[in-house]
Amino acid sequence: MRRKPPFTASPLRVWAVEDTTVQLTWGNLPAGVVSARAGDSFAERTDHPGGPGSLVLTGLQPGQSHAIDVEHGNGVTSLTATTLAALPGEELSRVATISDLHLGSTRWGFLKTMVEADTHADDHPIRCARACIREAIEWGAELLLIKGDAAHHRREGDYELLGQLVDEFPDLPMILVPGNHDVDDFSDAELPDTVGNRQLRYELGVTQQSLAGLTVVVGDSTIVRQPTGTLSRVGDELIEAARAADGPVLMALHHSFHFAPVMTHWPPSINRREVMPFLRSLAAANPDVLLTSGHSHRNRTRVVSGLTVTEVGSTKDWPGVWAGYTASEGGMRQTVRRAAADDAISWHEYSRGAVMGLWDHWAPGPLDQRCLNVIWRRAGD
Ligand SMILES: [Fe+2]
Ligand SMILES: [Fe+2]
Numbered sequence: 001m002r003r004k005p006p007f008t009a010s011p012l013r014v015w016a017v018e019d020t021t022v023q024l025t026w027g028n029l030p031a032g033v034v035s036a037r038a039g040d041s042f043a044e045r046t047d048h049p050g051g052p053g054s055l056v057l058t059g060l061q062p063g064q065s066h067a068i069d070v071e072h073g074n075g076v077t078s079l080t081a082t083t084l085a086a087l088p089g090e091e092l093s094r095v096a097t098i099s100d101l102h103l104g105s106t107r108w109g110f111l112k113t114m115v116e117a118d119t120h121a122d123d124h125p126i127r128c129a130r131a132c133i134r135e136a137i138e139w140g141a142e143l144l145l146i147k148g149d150a151a152h153h154r155r156e157g158d159y160e161l162l163g164q165l166v167d168e169f170p171d172l173p174m175i176l177v178p179g180n181h182d183v184d185d186f187s188d189a190e191l192p193d194t195v196g197n198r199q200l201r202y203e204l205g206v207t208q209q210s211l212a213g214l215t216v217v218v219g220d221s222t223i224v225r226q227p228t229g230t231l232s233r234v235g236d237e238l239i240e241a242a243r244a245a246d247g248p249v250l251m252a253l254h255h256s257f258h259f260a261p262v263m264t265h266w267p268p269s270i271n272r273r274e275v276m277p278f279l280r281s282l283a284a285a286n287p288d289v290l291l292t293s294g295h296s297h298r299n300r301t302r303v304v305s306g307l308t309v310t311e312v313g314s315t316k317d318w319p320g321v322w323a324g325y326t327a328s329e330g331g332m333r334q335t336v337r338r339a340a341a342d343d344a345i346s347w348h349e350y351s352r353g354a355v356m357g358l359w360d361h362w363a364p365g366p367l368d369q370r371c372l373n374v375i376w377r378r379a380g381d
Helices: 124-139 156-167 235-245 272-285 342-351 355-362
Strands: 013-017 022-029 032-038 041-048 051-057 065-072 075-082 091-098 143-147 174-177 206-211 214-219 226-229 249-252 289-293 300-304 307-311 321-328 331-338 372-375
Touching (some): 013 075, 022 032, 041 051, 091 206, 124 321, 124 342, 143 214, 235 249, 272 300, 272 307
Parallel strands (some): 143 174, 289 307
Antiparallel strands (some): 065 075, 091 321, 206 214, 321 331
């Protein structure tokens, strides 16, 4: 039995774009065949179980408006999608990020009243994270950044779940940093040095890795036993790493940034007094940084001091996403895709109903803040 959404299903829509792909998602289409066509591009599911789902069209022309016809059990729905422009120069590398897996949680919603309707071999957080990682690998990710709140609480069982998850993907290089939930005040359990048989380290400072055309820099923004974050411990080192990279940087943290003088929304995070000087110094050290974080469980983008700063939502609650970063010689593309697997997207659709349905409007963010190009300023210097 599939979980019924608590109110009207999410519409059939264009969820994500790249230069040549479009992801379509829907909350409720009848069981059977669902197909999409845009010019010569065609995608089809013959086994749609009914309810929520996703299709990806490929091979589209970059930077153009595309008329899409989606055929399904209720008829034909016409949509329009505009693909991103092609990035300058040759594609060089692909990195994926996930955050806010919250492995070990079983409930969701403002009052934590939303639970699974059906029995599954695994709870929804691990199913959703697994779907995101599998789909990121299919997309072409050569490195995965797990940017915090992988564990729901400071609990040995949650760290063990994380170990089981990362061991399912032994061939995928990963970098793991804690979020506030990994080091919360739930118990006195020790944050393990590593998780899984593959002994993936929890990185507690600044770590970096070089890929073709890109340096990845990841920092630990947590304050042990506090929900909020800080740059006081790692900020200078992050700036120096960006300066030393002497080329484009993808920087990832768990905590998002609050830009208003007072806190305007949940959850508490790194405040403006720390954020603004950090971003000014970072931009001066290296103008070609895309900085991304999690923690807020929503998708947003701002440009501050000339740097693109993004927040990407959780793997486990609506809309249930992972992000892909494609680096080329001249820039980087971020795309935020929803998990497509049936046993993940059905939970995500249900989880829209949190906070009396407000979560449906709050978490997704606009398409152009999920999927965007950043052109490097120093490319070709
Ligand atoms: Fe979280
Ligand atoms: Fe968090």
